[in-house]
Amino acid sequence: xxxxxxxxxENDDFTVLNKPSGLLSIPDRxxxxxxxxxxxxxxxxxxxxxxxxxxxTSGVIVxxxxxxxHKHLSRQFEERQTEKIYVGxxxxxxxxxxxxxxxxxxxxxxxxxxxIIHQRGKESLTDYEVIDDFGIYSWLQFRIHTGRTHxxxxxxxxxxxxxxxxxxxxxxxxxxxxxIKSKFKLSKKExxxxxxxxxxxxxxxxxKFADTHGKVFELEAAVPKDIRATLQxxxxxxxxxxx
Numbered sequence: 001x002x003x004x005x006x007x008x009x010e011n012d013d014f015t016v017l018n019k020p021s022g023l024l025s026i027p028d029r030x031x032x033x034x035x036x037x038x039x040x041x042x043x044x045x046x047x048x049x050x051x052x053x054x055x056x057t058s059g060v061i062v063x064x065x066x067x068x069x070h071k072h073l074s075r076q077f078e079e080r081q082t083e084k085i086y087v088g089x090x091x092x093x094x095x096x097x098x099x100x101x102x103x104x105x106x107x108x109x110x111x112x113x114x115x116i117i118h119q120r121g122k123e124s125l126t127d128y129e130v131i132d133d134f135g136i137y138s139w140l141q142f143r144i145h146t147g148r149t150h151x152x153x154x155x156x157x158x159x160x161x162x163x164x165x166x167x168x169x170x171x172x173x174x175x176x177x178x179x180i181k182s183k184f185k186l187s188k189k190e191x192x193x194x195x196x197x198x199x200x201x202x203x204x205x206x207x208k209f210a211d212t213h214g215k216v217f218e219l220e221a222a223v224p225k226d227i228r229a230t231l232q233x234x235x236x237x238x239x240x241x242x243x
Contacts, residue, residue, distance in 0.1 A: 003039060008060060008219050013069040013211060014050075015040065016062045018221035021199045025052040025061060037063065051077050051147060059086070059204025060221035072212045077147060083208035086142040086152060087131075087223065089201035089230065090161040091170060093138050097130040101155040105148040114168055115150045117158050124148045126155045134234040136179075137164060141205075152202060164201035174198040180233050197230045 001020065008016040017036065019025065024035035026049050040047045040063055048070035050062050064070035076082050106121030108114040115121075125145040132139040138161070142152050153169045156162050162170030174195030208218040223231075 001039075003043060008221060009217070013066060014062055014064050014073065015044075015047075016060060016207070016217075016219050019053055019058055019061045019204075021056050021058040021224065024055050025049075036061070050074055053204055054150065054153075054200070054202075056200035057086075057202045057204060058221070058224050060207045060219055061204065062207065062209070062219075069212060073209060076209050080145055081209070083206070083218075084144050084147070084204070085206035086144065087203050087205045088140055088142065088152065088156075089164040089197075089227065090138050090140055090156055091136075091164060092161050093133050093135055094128075094130055094140075094159065094161050097133070099128060101126045101128070101159060103155065103158060105151060105154050107149075115148070115154045117154060122146070122148060124151050124155065126152055128156075132231070132235070132238075134238050137175075137234060139231060139234075153200075165197060165199055166202075175230055177233060180237050196233065197226050199226070201227060201230070203227060 003017070006018045006020065008018055010016065019036055024033055026037045027035045037047060037049060044065060046065065048064040048067065050064055050070065050073045053059060053061050062073065064073055102125045103117045104119060104121035105115050105124040106118040108116045123146060127143040127145070129141050130138050131141055144151055150168070153163050153166055157169040164170070165172060165174055175197040176193055177196050178193055203223055204221060205223065206218065206220045208216065210216050
């Protein structure tokens with residue numbers, strides 16, 4: 001993977017990229033896997049972490065190139081001055097098509113790496129809105145006002161509509177075309193069906209922040225091909241149902 005292929009914007013102070021699903025934002029404790037920060041450190045003399053995305057979440061992420069920008073951007077994230085918009089595919093059809101989930105999130109003391117809704121947790125606020133309701137799945141837009149680990153995933157599980165392909169908080173099942181198309185036939189060349197979507201269906205779509213001079217940047221990461229293809233098939237299904 002070339003950094004130029006995922007670059008959204010850069011200047012002397014920061015770089016903004018469209019992180020692929022499956023790639024760590026920063027090195028983990030073991031340090032065995034290559035992270036996006038590792039790749040950036042090979043290119044730039046110095047690079048600073050401002051925020052992170054889950055390994056399996058794709059989308060817009062910003063890294064600072066100097067200490068002044070790092071402090072400035074980090075403060076905006078901490079003080080909730082940034083605007084963070086995500087999109088995602090969830091299981092089922094939420095009864096409320098628009099709403100806010102304000103429930104504290106804490107670490108699961110029994111299962112490491114998992115988060116739970118708990119009163120001992122930190123304040124967590126997620127706004128959501130249904131963009132397309134396909135019945136079996138729904139395409140949502142989220143705005144997170146806090147930046148807790150797995151926030152959207154935990155909140156959506158709590159209201160009974162986990163993110164598609166979420167192994168931690170959902171059923172982890174991939175989306176198969178045979179599950180969408182009633183007249184699906186497997187190609188003679190294929191022994192078994194390949195999923196059209198086999199990763200967490202959550203994407204950091206838009207990030208809005210101001211630089212050290214007060215200039216506002218609103219940067220978007222294109223929705224990945226696998227999610228776009230899935231949405232296209234779901235829209236076809238909806239059209240056939242409405243005929």
